[in-house]
Every structure is written in structure tokens, then in C-alpha cells.
Amino acid sequence: xxxxxxxxxxxxxxxKNQIGIMEDTHKIRCLHNIYGYYFDACLFEEIVDLFAExxxxxFMGGIFKGRTGISRLYIxxxxxxxxxxxxxxxxxxxxxxxxxxxxxxVAPDRLTAKGRFRCFMQAGRHESTGQxxxxxxxxxxxxxxxxxxxxxxxxxxxxxxxxxxxxxTGWAHTPPNLYPFYSTTFPEDPxxxxxxxxxxxxxxxxxxxxLPFHYPHPVTGEWWKKR
Amino acid sequence: xxxxxxxxxxxxxxxKNQIGIMEDTHKIRCLHNIYGYYFDACLFEEIVDLFAExxxxxFMGGIFKGRTGISRLYIxxxxxxxxxxxxxxxxxxxxxxxxxxxxxxVAPDRLTAKGRFRCFMQAGRHESTGQxxxxxxxxxxxxxxxxxxxxxxxxxxxxxxxxxxxxxTGWAHTPPNLYPFYSTTFPEDPxxxxxxxxxxxxxxxxxxxxLPFHYPHPVTGEWWKKR
Amino acid sequence: xxxxxxxxxxxxxxxKNQIGIMEDTHKIRCLHNIYGYYFDACLFEEIVDLFAExxxxxFMGGIFKGRTGISRLYIxxxxxxxxxxxxxxxxxxxxxxxxxxxxxxVAPDRLTAKGRFRCFMQAGRHESTGQxxxxxxxxxxxxxxxxxxxxxxxxxxxxxxxxxxxxxTGWAHTPPNLYPFYSTTFPEDPxxxxxxxxxxxxxxxxxxxxLPFHYPHPVTGEWWKKR
Numbered sequence: 001x002x003x004x005x006x007x008x009x010x011x012x013x014x015x016k017n018q019i020g021i022m023e024d025t026h027k028i029r030c031l032h033n034i035y036g037y038y039f040d041a042c043l044f045e046e047i048v049d050l051f052a053e054x055x056x057x058x059f060m061g062g063i064f065k066g067r068t069g070i071s072r073l074y075i076x077x078x079x080x081x082x083x084x085x086x087x088x089x090x091x092x093x094x095x096x097x098x099x100x101x102x103x104x105x106v107a108p109d110r111l112t113a114k115g116r117f118r119c120f121m122q123a124g125r126h127e128s129t130g131q132x133x134x135x136x137x138x139x140x141x142x143x144x145x146x147x148x149x150x151x152x153x154x155x156x157x158x159x160x161x162x163x164x165x166x167x168x169t170g171w172a173h174t175p176p177n178l179y180p181f182y183s184t185t186f187p188e189d190p191x192x193x194x195x196x197x198x199x200x201x202x203x204x205x206x207x208x209x210x211l212p213f214h215y216p217h218p219v220t221g222e223w224w225k226k227r
Numbered sequence: 228x229x230x231x232x233x234x235x236x237x238x239x240x241x242x243k244n245q246i247g248i249m250e251d252t253h254k255i256r257c258l259h260n261i262y263g264y265y266f267d268a269c270l271f272e273e274i275v276d277l278f279a280e281x282x283x284x285x286f287m288g289g290i291f292k293g294r295t296g297i298s299r300l301y302i303x304x305x306x307x308x309x310x311x312x313x314x315x316x317x318x319x320x321x322x323x324x325x326x327x328x329x330x331x332x333v334a335p336d337r338l339t340a341k342g343r344f345r346c347f348m349q350a351g352r353h354e355s356t357g358q359x360x361x362x363x364x365x366x367x368x369x370x371x372x373x374x375x376x377x378x379x380x381x382x383x384x385x386x387x388x389x390x391x392x393x394x395x396t397g398w399a400h401t402p403p404n405l406y407p408f409y410s411t412t413f414p415e416d417p418x419x420x421x422x423x424x425x426x427x428x429x430x431x432x433x434x435x436x437x438l439p440f441h442y443p444h445p446v447t448g449e450w451w452k453k454r
Numbered sequence: 455x456x457x458x459x460x461x462x463x464x465x466x467x468x469x470k471n472q473i474g475i476m477e478d479t480h481k482i483r484c485l486h487n488i489y490g491y492y493f494d495a496c497l498f499e500e501i502v503d504l505f506a507e508x509x510x511x512x513f514m515g516g517i518f519k520g521r522t523g524i525s526r527l528y529i530x531x532x533x534x535x536x537x538x539x540x541x542x543x544x545x546x547x548x549x550x551x552x553x554x555x556x557x558x559x560v561a562p563d564r565l566t567a568k569g570r571f572r573c574f575m576q577a578g579r580h581e582s583t584g585q586x587x588x589x590x591x592x593x594x595x596x597x598x599x600x601x602x603x604x605x606x607x608x609x610x611x612x613x614x615x616x617x618x619x620x621x622x623t624g625w626a627h628t629p630p631n632l633y634p635f636y637s638t639t640f641p642e643d644p645x646x647x648x649x650x651x652x653x654x655x656x657x658x659x660x661x662x663x664x665l666p667f668h669y670p671h672p673v674t675g676e677w678w679k680k681r
Binding site: 001005008009012015016019022023026027029030031033034036037041043046049050087088089090091092093094096098099100120122124125126127128129132133134151152153167168 | 228231239242245246249252327329347363367390397398399400401432433435436437440444445
């Protein structure tokens with residue numbers, strides 16, 4: 001009888017782990033989708049609070065490290081530029097940042113996770129602001145997550161903007177090397193990153209590349225490698 | 228031994244609840260995605276059947292209450308306007324209504340739930356219909372759901388169209404106050420809503436606002452408030 | 455006491471099945487989203503490896519059967535046309551193939567499953583390639599999956615491109631019958647399908663139709679039928 005109870009206990013422990021992984025997966029999908037809604041709404045303080053203390057953001061070829069670096073990017077640079085420092089949406093600015101196509105993979109120990117997502121943007125300023133501009137953008141996220149005190153946080157947010165298209169002329173006519181990636185770091189550049197990406201460097205349309213996948217091929221089990 | 232079995236029974240009850248919440252979450256995501264596919268296909272009767280008897284739709288500043296109000300909106304107004312009363316797609320009408328970026332939260336008692344979703348539309352009429360028109364639209368849903376006799380139904384469908392863009396000219400050139408929100412109710416307006424939204428009123432691009440989130444910040448646990 | 459243990463064992467078996475279905479659902483969503491990322495990146499060999507040996511692809515009115523037929527489509531036709539035979543992205547080709555709005559339904563025996571997804575494309579070639587072209591496309595997938603040796607694979611990939619729009623002029627001005635569906639099979643057409651779709655034939659915008667749903671109405675339980 002004791003043996004039977006022990007066996008049941010083990011089965012229950014395994015189920016607990018399985019359901020826990022499904023719950024973690026759900027929380028990470030939500031975490032990323034919530035990030036997307038904050039971004040549209042220019043809630044940059046709320047975005048910074050999604051990160052672990054030692055989190056980092058990879059953006060435009062630069063790496064912003066820790067809460068200090070992440071605040072430099074979102075508060076000092078992006079909030080200043082987009083909303084002139086206001087934490088929230090402003091008249092005539094569109095910054096829609098649709099999130100979709102998630103592939104979330106939780107580690108067996110349920111303390112870390114990875115997620116790939118796609119982003120599709122509609123952005124610009126209304127003509128009545130006197131700064132008319134409108135563009136489409138597509139990109140991919142390959143992120144890492146960490147669970148601290150039972151709460152999932154972003155460890156690495158790696159955003160690769162892949163193509164940018166002026167609304168009127170489209171991606172077929174995007175100028176090559178449309179904008180430069182970071183080449184200088186903080187503090188030389190007072191709003192710059194803490195380091196530069198040196199491996200798997202981002203490229204910009206019309207250049208193309210494969211952003212490596214955090215998962216193996218789901219049928220063959222093989223990891224993709226550049227050939 | 229009895230104690231051990233009792234403890235196992237309690238653990239199993241807890242697991243049952245956890246897996247039940249994951250199943251509910253899946254059903255609600257599907258419910259909303261299915262709604263989206265019905266909308267594209269102008270299957271308006273099928274949409275009305277997704278609602279609870281005392282459900283409601285919030286649309287364009289109006290509130291349509293119960294099956295009667297909901298039918299007034301979908302059957303008497305939208306179906307009449309889009310397909311001249313036909314329940315299904317018609318030649319040359321595009322009404323694609325992409326659904327994505329879900330954040331679904333099931334209540335602990337598993338009888339109610341809330342969901343935030345994003346919508347991205349491609350719509351218009353082909354030139355061969357003689358009514359050429361084409362536009363992009365972006366919006367957010369903040370919905371409520373109820374489980375009745377084990378079946379999840381829509382309790383509140385709150386759609387906020389946030390921006391509208393003519394295909395040719397784009398969001399940078401959308402006329403302010405592009406279309407009026409409801410200002411008259413049924414029966415004064417025979418196709419109008421049963422009531423008007425008075426709190427968190429919708430705004431239209433180039434005006435912007437934050438549609439409150441049904442969930443707290445996933446890391447800090449704080450609720451967002453307008454400052 | 456034995457009775458109580460037997461009852462617990464049954465409850466645990468039921469929970470195992472429930473959590474298994476949730477895990478299967480997650481795997482199938484990922485399988486499809488991964489397919490989408492491979493497609494963007496022109497990783498056609500990786501796509502072929504997602505299929506069961508007796509899998510099939512339904513595309514442009516044709517049915518490509520088994521690994522041989524599927525390779526004929528992806529390797530011999532699409533890879534040749536898009537990347538001139540290179541397995542990976544090439545300069546100046548955009549083939550973004552966003553995947554969203556999943557409705558995944560796993561069969562009770564957990565050996566087969568069905569999934570409906572939406573696709574939204576941004577595609578074309580950059581002007582610097584000398585083959586300037588850019589278009590939007592929308593479509594729906596209604597797929598079937600099979601679990602073989604514990605691994606989920608695509609059994610039927612049924613892609614229905616619903617509308618195609620030139621970037622400059624939009625869906626309102628798409629020429630009717632923009633491109634022909636397959637009318638000849640392999641080997642008469644050396645790159646053609648093994649068979650032609652004869653039921654629920656695809657239609658192309660400005661013609662419209664309902665692609666039947668693999669699921670009943672989630673509230674009424676009724677199956678949709680053309681009336």
C-alpha cells in the first residue's frame with residue numbers, strides 16, 4: 001500500500017511540473033503581449049519595470065545593460081524623442097507595435113525561458129502635428145526570461161527590426177543603410193549603449209539574414225546552422 | 228494512511244483547478260479568434276450566437292444590450308450595410324479583421340474571464356462593385372466572458388477602433404473626427420445603442436488615449452492609473 | 455482503501471490526458487509558427503522536413519502528395535523561383551509571412567489534430583535588384599496534423615490565399631482572376647501538383663467564399679453549412 005501511495009505521489013509531482021510549464025508558457029506570452037501594449041501607449045516606465053535587475057536590451061546593434069542602461073534607452077532616449085518626456089500617449093503620434101507568432105520554450109528547471117515573437121509596426125505622426133511621417137516596420141524578437149521570486153521578468157530583449165518602409169513608397173524603395181547602427185558606447189555617446197553587438201550582428205533591408213532560432217527543428221531535432 | 232490519501236486528494240483537486248484554468252484560457256482565445264473569422268466572412272448570425280443572453284457590445288461610443296440590442300447592431304445595422312442582409316461574404320467586399328496579441332485572464336472561480344486582444348483590419352470594396360473604397364484600421368478589444376452551463380460566452384465585447392487610414396493617403400492624413408460616435412439611443416435612433424458610454428469614452432486618431440488594462444503590471448503588481 | 459487508491463489513479467489518468475492535450479495544442483501552435491519563420495527565411499528544406507511521409511500541401515488549387523510532391527513544390531518550384539535554389543534568404547527579397555489567430559483542436563485520442571491560422575504577407579523585391587515588385591497578401595490555413603512516434607508533424611497544409619494587393623494600388627484595384635489556379639498535374643506539368651482540388655475549390659478576390667471551419671460553433675455546437 002505504501003508503494004502504491006509513493007507511486008501516486010510521483011505521478012502527481014510529474015503532473016505538477018507539466019502544468020507548471022504550461023502556466024509559465026502562458027505567463028511569458030502574456031508578459032510579451034503586455035510589453036507590446038505598453039509600447040504603443042508610450043508607457044516607458046512600465047516597460048522598464050518588466051526587466052530583471054541584470055536584464056538587457058539589444059537594439060540597433062547596441063546592448064543596454066541593467067536597469068540603468070535600460071532606463072537610458074527607454075526613458076532618456078525613446079521617451080524624450082517620441083513624447084518629449086511624457087509617460088503616455090501624445091496627440092498625433094502612432095507607435096502601434098503588433099505582437100504575434102510566439103514560440104515560447106520554458107527550461108526544464110522552470111527558472112528560465114526563451115521566446116521568439118514577431119512585430120509588425122504602424123507608426124508616424126499626423127499632419128496636424130506639423131511633423132508628418134508614416135511608416136511600416138517588420139521585425140523579430142528573440143528574448144530570454146528569468147523567474148525571480150516566482151515572477152517572470154525579461155532577461156534579454158533582443159529586437160531585430162528587419163525592414164522599414166515609408167508608407168507612400170514601400171519596402172521596394174527603402175534606401176539601403178537607412179539608419180546607422182550604434183558605433184559608439186556610453187558615456188562617449190551620452191544616450192548610447194553599454195556595449196556593441198559583435199556576433200550575429202543585425203542587418204537591415206534590403207540586406208537579409210536569418211536570426212538564429214532558440215529551438216531545434218521540431219521534427220528532425222536538428223539545430224539550424226548557417227551554411 | 229487515510230491522512231496520506233486525503234493529502235493526495237487535495238493535491239489532485241488543486242491540479243484539476245490549474246489545468247481547468249489553462250483549458251478555459253485556451254477556450255477563450257479560440258472563442259475570440261473564431262469571432263474574428265466569423266466577422267471576416269460576414270457570418271453575423273453566428274456572431275450574435277457567441278453572446279450570453281445578457282451580453283453587451285460596446286461600439287462607437289454606444290452600448291448595445293442583450294440579444295435584442297446585439298442583433299440590432301449586427302443584423303439590422305452591420306449586415307444590412309455590409310452585405311445588404313446576406314449572412315455570408317459577398318462579391319468585392321473585404322472585411323478582414325485580424326486578431327492577435329491576446330492577454331486572457333480567468334477568474335479564480337473559473338466562472339468569468341477577461342481578455343485583451345488587438346485587431347488589425349484590411350477593408351473596402353473592389354472597383355468592380357462601383358463603390359471603390361479601401362482602408363486600414365487598428366483597434367483594441369477589452370472583453371469579458373462568462374461560463375454558463377459549462378460553455379464560455381461573450382459577456383462584454385468592447386471594441387475600440389483607434390485609428391483609421393485611407394489606403395492611398397495613410398494615417399498621417401486621416402481627417403480629425405473622421406466619424407461621429409453615437410449621440411442618440413434607441414428607439415430615437417432606430418438602429419442606435421441602448422445607452423451611451425460615459426466613462427473611459429473612446430477617442431479617435433489623431434487623438435490618443437490609454438484603454439485601461441484589465442490586469443495589473445505583471446512584475447510590480449501595480450494597477451495602471453491615468454496621471 | 456484499495457478502492458480509494460483506484461479512484462485516485464483514475465483521476466490522475468484523466469488529468470494526464472487533459473494536460474497532454476494542452477501540451478499537444480502548444481506544440482502544434484509552435485509547429486505552425488516555426489513553419490512561418492522558416493518560410494520568411496526561405497528555409498525550404500526545413501519546411502519539407504515538417505511534414506509526415508504521407509503529408510500533403512494544398513496550394514493554388516493543386517494537391518502535392520507525399521515527400522516527393524511536397525519537395526517538387528517547395529524545392530523545385532518555390533526555392534528555384536524565389537532564391538534561385540539557395541536554401542536561405544537572399545538580398546532584396548521580402549517574403550514575410552505573418553502567422554496569427556490560431557484555433558487548434560486536438561482529437562480525443564491525441565494522435566491527430568486540426569488547426570486554423572491566418573496569414574498576412576509583405577512581399578516583393580527591392581528596386582536595387584532590378585526586379586522591383588511589392589505586394590500585400592492575406593490568407594487562411596486549415597491544416598491537419600499527425601503524431602508519429604510522439605512527434606507532431608504536418609499531415610495536410612491547406613493554404614488559401616484570399617486576396618492579393620499591389621502595394622501601390624491596393625486590393626480595391628486587384629485585377630479579377632489575377633493568377634490562374636493549377637489546371638494540369640504532374641508529370642504533364644513537371645512542377646505541377648499530383649492532383650487538383652475538386653471540392654471547396656479556392657476562389658480569389660474580388661470573389662469571396664467561406665473556407666469551412668474544422669470546428670463547430672463554440673456556443674451552439676452547430677456545424678456551419680453553406681446555405
